[in-house]
Amino acid sequence: xxxxxxxxxxxxxxxxxxxxxxxxxxxxxxxxxxxxxxxxxxxxxxxxxxxxxxxxxxxxxxxxxxxxxxxxxxxxxxxxxxxxxxxxxxxxxxxxxxxxxxxxxxxxxxxxxxxxxxxxxxxxxxxxxxxxxxxxxxxxxxxxxxxxxxxxxxxxxxxxxxxxxxxxxxxxxxxxxxxxxxxxxxxxxxxxxxxxxxxxxxxxxxxxxxxxxxxxxxxxxxxxxxxxxxxxxxxxxxxxxxxxxxxxxxxxxxxxxxxxxxxxxxxxxxxxxxxxxxxxxxxxxxxxxxxxxxxxxxxxxxxxxxxxxxxxxxxxxxxxxxxxxxxxxxxxxxxxxxxxxxxxxxxxxxxxxxxxxxxxxxxxxxxxxxxxxxxxxxxxxxxxxxxxxxxxxxxxxxxxxxxx
Numbered sequence: 523x524x525x526x527x528x529x530x531x532x533x534x535x536x537x538x539x540x541x542x543x544x545x546x547x548x549x550x551x552x553x554x555x556x557x558x559x560x561x562x563x564x565x566x567x568x569x570x571x572x573x574x575x576x577x578x579x580x581x582x583x584x585x586x587x588x589x590x591x592x593x594x595x596x597x598x599x600x601x602x603x604x605x606x607x608x609x610x611x612x613x614x615x616x617x618x619x620x621x622x623x624x625x626x627x628x629x630x631x632x633x634x635x636x637x638x639x640x641x642x643x644x645x646x647x648x649x650x651x652x653x654x655x656x657x658x659x660x661x662x663x664x665x666x667x668x669x670x671x672x673x674x675x676x677x678x679x680x681x682x683x684x685x686x687x688x689x690x691x692x693x694x695x696x697x698x699x700x701x702x703x704x705x706x707x708x709x710x711x712x713x714x715x716x717x718x719x720x721x722x723x724x725x726x727x728x729x730x731x732x733x734x735x736x737x738x739x740x741x742x743x744x745x746x747x748x749x750x751x752x753x754x755x756x757x758x759x760x761x762x763x764x765x766x767x768x769x770x771x772x773x774x775x776x777x778x779x780x781x782x783x784x785x786x787x788x789x790x791x792x793x794x795x796x797x798x799x800x801x802x803x804x805x806x807x808x809x810x811x812x813x814x815x816x817x818x819x820x821x822x823x824x825x826x827x828x829x830x831x832x833x834x835x836x837x838x839x840x841x842x843x844x845x846x847x848x849x850x851x852x853x854x855x856x857x858x859x860x861x862x863x864x865x866x867x868x869x870x871x872x873x874x875x876x877x878x879x880x881x882x883x884x885x886x887x888x889x890x891x892x893x894x895x896x897x898x899x900x901x902x903x904x905x906x907x908x909x910x911x912x913x914x915x916x917x918x919x920x921x922x923x924x925x926x
Contacts, residue, residue: 622648652680830858837870
């Protein structure tokens with residue numbers, strides 16, 4: 523048995539299935555290479571390699587794939603995973619480009635960077651890198667080749683720490699950027715990713731962190747940067763992070779999801795030129811005690827969202843506080859309420875006066891509203907729900923009202 527068959531047999535042994543009768547005619551194998559490559563591209567590399575034992579027709583195909591997907595959790599141990607990755611890279615034709623690479627590995631930074639240096643060839647378009655480490659002191663200095671890759675269209679980083687970026691960042695073709703549980707050692711480096719991606723369309727930030735003791739960015743830097751017109755192609759954006767980032771990065775988004783804890787100078791509202799769908803989630807205990815002007819801020823967002831059609835407000839709050847958030851009817855009705863807003867969804871309503879006043883304001887001023895849905899918090903008693911229902915019934919107009 524040659525090395526290819528040995529490797530494929532070893533890869534398939536952990537996922538062996540009961541043998542089935544083979545049909546007399548193999549219709550898949552007669553398909554053109556291009557179609558077979560496309561089919562195999564949807565499989566993790568471990569499983570695409572097992573197809574080499576099917577027949578001579580399949581034997582070389584997986585080594586010509588332009589899409590590589592490695593997940594160490596699907597192997598017995600890390601050494602087996604590492605040897606398999608090295609085998610694939612050494613067996614491929616050196617001049618064969620890699621268009622797409624997904625690597626899920628544990629905290630072996632020497633292996634990761636060595637592999638990335640070999641894989642970051644000219645022409646790579648998709649990079650998805652995730653580490654699954656329990657070591658708190660694990661830091662990954664990403665190879666500089668990543669930050670200057672001019673062909674990347676998708677970049678996803680998860681569960682890793684990025685040391686200070688000393689090189690220039692430039693992603694002229696990047697359209698999708700996802701940062702999930704990424705810890706930065708320098709706050710300014712956070713901005714280098716989106717601000718260096720002029721045609722970015724999908725920007726997602728989740729649980730972004732800054733190492734304790736790191737120098738925080740100056741308000742002057744934020745003020746100067748916010749005047750730069752950036753991310754004008756942004757279609758979809760979501761933001762949920764421990765470390766706050768300025769909202770001006772999302773001013774051109776069409777769809778926006780934001781998860782907020784408490785007021786911050788970064789929450790300064792800018793005009794959201796193209797926004798049609800907005801989801802605001804408030805989380806953290808004693809929200810009304812900490813942020814008494816929460817609803818005033820929401821109204822300001824509405825004032826700056828002239829095209830908004832769909833609004834969702836979600837309160838993930840166990841203890842909303844003993845204080846009452848401040849409410850005052852604005853002098854000018856937001857343009858989106860007068861002519862655009864079609865649906866409004868409120869999750870986690872606690873029947874507090876400020877919440878009901880906000881809902882009443884939406885009901886009375888939304889001229890084209892089609893559906894309003896109110897989900898009360900699970901901790902609210904039946905009497906409070908009944909009182910809320912009576913008030914909403916008085917304010918109700920010609921649109922579908924759903925209460926839960």
